[in-house]
Amino acid sequence: MMDLIKDFLANVEFFFVFYLIGYSTFLFISVVVGASVLYRNRYLEKMKNELKHDYYVPVSVIVPAHNEEVTVVDTVCSLLQLDYKLYEVLVVDDGSTDQTSQRLIEAFNLIETQRPIRRQVPCKKQKAIYEREIHGIRVTLIVKENGGKADALNMGINASRFPYFVCMDADSMLQRDSLEYAVRPLLESDEVIAVGGLVRISNGVTLENGKVKHYHLPSNPLICMQILEYDRSFLTSRILMDQYNGNLIISGAFGLFKKDLVITVGGYDRNTMGEDMELVTKLHVFCRAHDIPYAIRYAPDAICWSQAPSTLLDLTKQRRRWHIGLFQSLTKYRRLFLNVKYGFVSLISYFYYLLYELFSPYIELFGLLTIALAWVTNLINYPFVVYFYLVYACFSGVLTLVAFFSRIHTQNLTISLLDVIKAIGLCLFEIIFLRLYLSTVRMLALFSYRKRKNHWEAITRTANNPAVTVKEGSEK
Amino acid sequence: MRIHIRAEALVFVYMVICFSILLFNLFAIGKNHVRERFIEKRRRQWLTRIEQQLACQDCSRDKKEQHRRLLNRKLRYLVELIAYQQAAAELQVHQPEELYAYLKQYRDCFVQVAFQLTRKDLVTQAYVVYVIGQFRLLNAGFEDELTRLVLQILLHNSVYCRENAFQALVASGNPQSVTQAVLLLSRNEIQHSQKLISDDLLRFPGDQNALAQQLWQRMDELTPVYQCALINYFRMVGPQFAELLFARLNDPRQDPEIHFAVLRYLRRWPDPQAYPLLLELLQDESRSWEYAALAASALDSYPGSQTIECLKQGLHSRFWHVRYNSAQALLNLHVPLAQMQDILTGPDRYAREILEYKLKENEGREGTAG
Numbered sequence: 001m002m003d004l005i006k007d008f009l010a011n012v013e014f015f016f017v018f019y020l021i022g023y024s025t026f027l028f029i030s031v032v033v034g035a036s037v038l039y040r041n042r043y044l045e046k047m048k049n050e051l052k053h054d055y056y057v058p059v060s061v062i063v064p065a066h067n068e069e070v071t072v073v074d075t076v077c078s079l080l081q082l083d084y085k086l087y088e089v090l091v092v093d094d095g096s097t098d099q100t101s102q103r104l105i106e107a108f109n110l111i112e113t114q115r116p117i118r119r120q121v122p123c124k125k126q127k128a129i130y131e132r133e134i135h136g137i138r139v140t141l142i143v144k145e146n147g148g149k150a151d152a153l154n155m156g157i158n159a160s161r162f163p164y165f166v167c168m169d170a171d172s173m174l175q176r177d178s179l180e181y182a183v184r185p186l187l188e189s190d191e192v193i194a195v196g197g198l199v200r201i202s203n204g205v206t207l208e209n210g211k212v213k214h215y216h217l218p219s220n221p222l223i224c225m226q227i228l229e230y231d232r233s234f235l236t237s238r239i240l241m242d243q244y245n246g247n248l249i250i251s252g253a254f255g256l257f258k259k260d261l262v263i264t265v266g267g268y269d270r271n272t273m274g275e276d277m278e279l280v281t282k283l284h285v286f287c288r289a290h291d292i293p294y295a296i297r298y299a300p301d302a303i304c305w306s307q308a309p310s311t312l313l314d315l316t317k318q319r320r321r322w323h324i325g326l327f328q329s330l331t332k333y334r335r336l337f338l339n340v341k342y343g344f345v346s347l348i349s350y351f352y353y354l355l356y357e358l359f360s361p362y363i364e365l366f367g368l369l370t371i372a373l374a375w376v377t378n379l380i381n382y383p384f385v386v387y388f389y390l391v392y393a394c395f396s397g398v399l400t401l402v403a404f405f406s407r408i409h410t411q412n413l414t415i416s417l418l419d420v421i422k423a424i425g426l427c428l429f430e431i432i433f434l435r436l437y438l439s440t441v442r443m444l445a446l447f448s449y450r451k452r453k454n455h456w457e458a459i460t461r462t463a464n465n466p467a468v469t470v471k472e473g474s475e476k
Numbered sequence: 477m478r479i480h481i482r483a484e485a486l487v488f489v490y491m492v493i494c495f496s497i498l499l500f501n502l503f504a505i506g507k508n509h510v511r512e513r514f515i516e517k518r519r520r521q522w523l524t525r526i527e528q529q530l531a532c533q534d535c536s537r538d539k540k541e542q543h544r545r546l547l548n549r550k551l552r553y554l555v556e557l558i559a560y561q562q563a564a565a566e567l568q569v570h571q572p573e574e575l576y577a578y579l580k581q582y583r584d585c586f587v588q589v590a591f592q593l594t595r596k597d598l599v600t601q602a603y604v605v606y607v608i609g610q611f612r613l614l615n616a617g618f619e620d621e622l623t624r625l626v627l628q629i630l631l632h633n634s635v636y637c638r639e640n641a642f643q644a645l646v647a648s649g650n651p652q653s654v655t656q657a658v659l660l661l662s663r664n665e666i667q668h669s670q671k672l673i674s675d676d677l678l679r680f681p682g683d684q685n686a687l688a689q690q691l692w693q694r695m696d697e698l699t700p701v702y703q704c705a706l707i708n709y710f711r712m713v714g715p716q717f718a719e720l721l722f723a724r725l726n727d728p729r730q731d732p733e734i735h736f737a738v739l740r741y742l743r744r745w746p747d748p749q750a751y752p753l754l755l756e757l758l759q760d761e762s763r764s765w766e767y768a769a770l771a772a773s774a775l776d777s778y779p780g781s782q783t784i785e786c787l788k789q790g791l792h793s794r795f796w797h798v799r800y801n802s803a804q805a806l807l808n809l810h811v812p813l814a815q816m817q818d819i820l821t822g823p824d825r826y827a828r829e830i831l832e833y834k835l836k837e838n839e840g841r842e843g844t845a846g
Contacts, residue, residue: 028490035497039504046558047599048606049636053675111840116829118796131837187669188635391488398494405501 005377012370019363023356024395027232031399033243034236035406041301042410051187057164058086059179059256062156064149065091065170069099071307073107078173080137081210083180088138091170092156095146100170104141105130115140115159121267123147123154149252150268150275157259157267165262167276169253172306173202176210181302182256185295193258193283194296196250198235201227202305217419222315224422225430226308231403232396235300237352242298246349248284248329250296252276254304261286272332274325281333284345303411316441323445326358361443393431400427511555518559526563530574540581547585552592554600561607568610579611586613587622594625602636605629609644612681614653623653630657631664638668642676649682651690658691658706662698673705678712688713692720700731707737715745722750736770743774751778755786758798765795772801776808784811791819791827799826803834 044050061079065072072091079089093101104110110130117126124147131140144155153167166182168174178197185192204218204227217224234251241247250257255276262268265286268275280296287294309315336342336350355363374380404423408415415423529535529543550556567575579586590608594601605626608614614623623645630641638661645657654677661668680687691706698706710717718741724730725738739757742750757763757771772790775783787809790802806816813820813835819827 024490028494031494032497035501044599044636047603048640049599049602049634051635051639051672053672057671113833113836113840114829115833115837116826132840187672190667190669391491395491395494398491398498402494402497402501405498409501409505 002377005373006379009370009374009379012367016367019355020392024392026237026352026356027396027399030236030240031232031403034239035402037239037243038300038406038410051184053187054085056085056180057183057186058162059084059088059183060156060160060162060165060259061087061089061174061179062153062160062165062167063089063091063170064094064152064156064167065096065100066094066146066149066152067096067098067100068170069096069103071171072100073103075168075170075173076104076108076139078207078210080134080139081176082174082178083176083210084183086162087179088140088161090140090142090156090159092152092159093141093143094148094152095144101130101141101143108132108134108139110139110141117142117155117159119158120263121154121157122270123151123158123267126155129159148270150270150272153275154267154270157262160259163259164256165259166254166256167252168304169306172199172253172304173207174210174254175207175212175303175305178254178302178304181299182254185297185299186256189295191293191295192297193261193287193294194250194280195256195302196238196247196296196298197254197256197302197304198298198300199230199251199253199304199306201230201308203308203310205305207305212413215413216416217422220310221426221429222312222434223308223310224426225434226315228400228404228423228427228430229434231407232400235407236403238298239300241349244344244348245295245297246344247296247298248281248345248349248353249277250280250298251304253306254302255280256302269332272325272328273321274329277325277329278332281329281336284342285333285336288342288345312437315438319438319441320445323358323442326353327446330354330358361439364439365443393428396431397427400430515555515559515562518556519562522560522563523566526567526575526578529578530567530571544582544585547582548588551585551589554593554596554603557589557593557604557607561610564611576612579613580615583613586611590622590625594629598632598634598637601629601632602634602640605637605644606640609640609647612647612649614644614648614650623648623650627653627657627660631660631666635668638666639672639676642668642673643679646676646680649680651680651682651687654680654687655690655694658702659694659697662702665699667701670701670705670708673702674709674712677706677709684713685716688717692717700734703731704733704737707734707741711737711741711744715747718742718745718747719749722747722753725750725753732764732766736766739767739770739774743770743777746774746777750774754778755782758786758790758802761793765793765798768793768795769797769801772798772805776805779809784809784815788816788819791831792824799830800834803830806831807834807838 063072063075063079068075076089076091091104093104110132113129113131115129115131117129124145126142126144128143129140130143131138133139138161140159142155142159144152156167157165164183164186166179174197182195182197185195201218201223203220203223204216205212206214217227238247238249252275257279261283262279265279265282267279269278269282272278283294283296286292309318330350330353333350336346337354338351339346342350371380371385401423404427525543525546532539551560564575564579586608590604590613593604608622608626614620614626626641626644629637630645632638632641642657642661645653648654658673660666677687677691678684688710692710695703695706707717707721710721721738721741725735725742739754742754754771754774757767758775760768768790772787775787784806787802787806790798791806793799793802816831819831822828
């Protein structure tokens with residue numbers, strides 16, 4: 001029996017060594033590539049290697065909203081201040097039970113119209129439509145029956161007038177130049193069908209007229225840790241995947257899409273919680289299956305400021321939703337699993353998300369159980385376990401700091417010494433505690449998945465930046 | 477145990493590299509800081525020097541030679557060129573004509589610098605052609621060696637090289653070199669955004685009409701993508717191509733995208749010859765819906781009872797965009813409400829809804845304007 005356990009533990013050990021080497025290598029490469037791409041972007045800008053034009057692609061900005069009375073007016077105000085020539089704003093109120101619509105109607109003097117909507121992708125019925133042109137930008141509010149975020153986005157697609165649309169969250173604010181940066185990849189190549197923007201945490205940032213006035217790490221350590229996590233995990237990995245056209249996620253908080261192709265694939269899937277990932281994966285599958293040359297790009301200079309959950313409960317809800325969405329997308333497109341036909345999208349991106357995102361909590365649990373088994377059978381090498389864990393934690397901490405400081409430096413932000421100390425201290429804390437906690441949340445997410453399908457999560461919002469105001473009659 | 481050691485070793489190697497990146501971050505921050513201070517210092521120096529040159533157009537030959545030698549010696553270094561460009565850009569705002577005259581005087585220096593620096597990487601090449609464009613250094617004849625250099629860079633595999641080179645050629649005000657550039661891009665099947673091409677052409681500082689005529693002469697040598705870009709540009713230039721473009725609309729061998737661009741042109745610059753065809757296109761459901769939708773839009777530039785009747789028919793189309801554009805065109809033509817009563821009280825719900833919506837939208841707009 002003991003021999004059997006020894007053999008088992010040896011195999012487990014062998015698996016974990018390779019698992020961790022794989023993960024460390026991915027993180028390492030993504031941080032190195034991410035940092036170098038950020039530096040190169042700044043260099044290109046300084047050397048006037050940029051497409052700066054007044055005449056751009058017309059874009060519809062779709063804002064799905066559900067019980068967003070606290071933030072929705074600020075969000076629309078910030079959208080009216082974008083440095084962009086031709087766009088419209090569509091807010092889709094998905095059956096809010098609060099004053100979301102009323103706040104918008106009053107703030108922008110919207111007028112009810114009988115606008116017919118061309119149904120090209122499925123969505124629930126509209127109850128009322130309000131419109132008005134403000135400084136040459138058409139603002140439309142569509143009040144509809146509750147159907148979930150994907151349903152609201154589909155309604156936005158149906159009602160949009162322009163050939164490209166941007167999806168964003170109602171609690172987010174686009175930086176003034178974000179649309180310009182998001183559109184640039186479209187001008188670089190006709191094959192670009194979607195562009196993902198960089199979602200950054202707005203807590204602790206003062207925005208004035210869509211520009212960053214002050215930047216500092218917030219006092220809430222939970223949000224600080226999320227900032228570090230975003231830089232290490234999301235920013236750098238998306239830049240890396242962008243190098244081989246392999247991004248499987250464009251965040252729902254800020255993504256730009258070619259409308260006709262999205263309509264061709266049926267729009268957002270209303271039966272999934274991770275509609276953003278599902279759409280991007282579907283576009284990959286569709287274009288490759290039909291031999292359509294395409295590119296899905298990531299624009300780290302197109303910045304969207306979004307509120308991070310400030311309590312552990314809200315963070316738990318958010319991550320549970322993300323994990324269920326990940327599960328739904330990966331299982332729906334399981335044909336991508338190690339399928340050479342889909343190239344690096346399958347062999348690297350899909351495999352990474354499957355092994356290191358979807359399965360990781362279960363693999364980690366399995367690891368903990370084997371440690372327990374080794375402890376029971378007295379086969380554990382304590383000094384080595386502690387030593388290895390510390391090495392791994394230090395390594396992750398260093399990677400986090402590299403990603404964080406590269407981003408701070410290349411985006412011309414300045415932070416105080418206190419923020420530097422905070423970042424160094426919290427990066428280890430994030431790895432040791434937050435990651436473990438989130439791993440548990442993700443592990444339990446799938447158990448409640450059936451119950452939570454197609455529901456908007458209620459997350460506590462605080463008002464967006466008060467510095468964002470639009471004066472009637474003032475120039476855009 | 478052997479695997480443990482290897483895994484640790486690998487993680488240690490990664491960690492060392494990451495520390496190096498952190499150090500690189502610090503080094504890069506320091507280096508950038510020093511470099512920016514250096515460029516700023518140099519920019520101020522160049523500003524004084526150029527201002528002195530602008531102030532004394534009748535300077536002694538010695539002084540001019542001294543300045544020429546300085547330009548030749550310094551500008552071959554990229555940082556010096558960056559500082560120089562920043563200083564000159566500042567003067568360009570307030571004294572553009574004086575600056576261009578000064579730059580023309582020392583043009584040979586810039587030609588030399590351009591040939592030296594364009595041996596470097598694509599990023600530097602794109603920057604050099606940007607400087608050439610910004611300071612309109614390509615104002616010489618077509619056979620000029622600098623123009624040939626820019627035309628070469630235009631074909632490089634970098635969107636920034638292409639765009640900056642094309643902008644430089646446009647800024648030259650020479651229709652021949654711009655035409656040559658478009659031909660080269662098309663012949664080499666280089667993909668460059670239509671929007672960028674037509675937008676750049678509109679910045680042409682010389683005679684737009686002469687440029688448009690030159691481009692028209694070579695239209696048939698271009699791929700449909702470039703033809704569309706040019707038709708979009710012609711649309712902003714004037715009505716002189718209406719008849720010629722109408723012939724293309726009549727030609728079924730032409731790419732549909734060209735037909736669509738022509739329809740947009742004929743909306744802005746109406747041509748009586750096109751009128752019957754536009755009416756036909758709006759009613760013809762055998763073609764793709766884009767033809768009918770664009771014809772409906774174009775018809776708002778062709779007032780008349782036949783137009784109104786045809787647009788009213790368009791309101792019954794099974795295509796959303798045809799109905800939408802027909803309704804918009806009827807309103808743009810200020811058709812009296814009484815003349816649209818049959819639609820507003822008629823049995824076609826789709827036609828009624830779109831017209832009602834457009835009428836209400838129009839009312840709202842007029843109310844806001846009032």
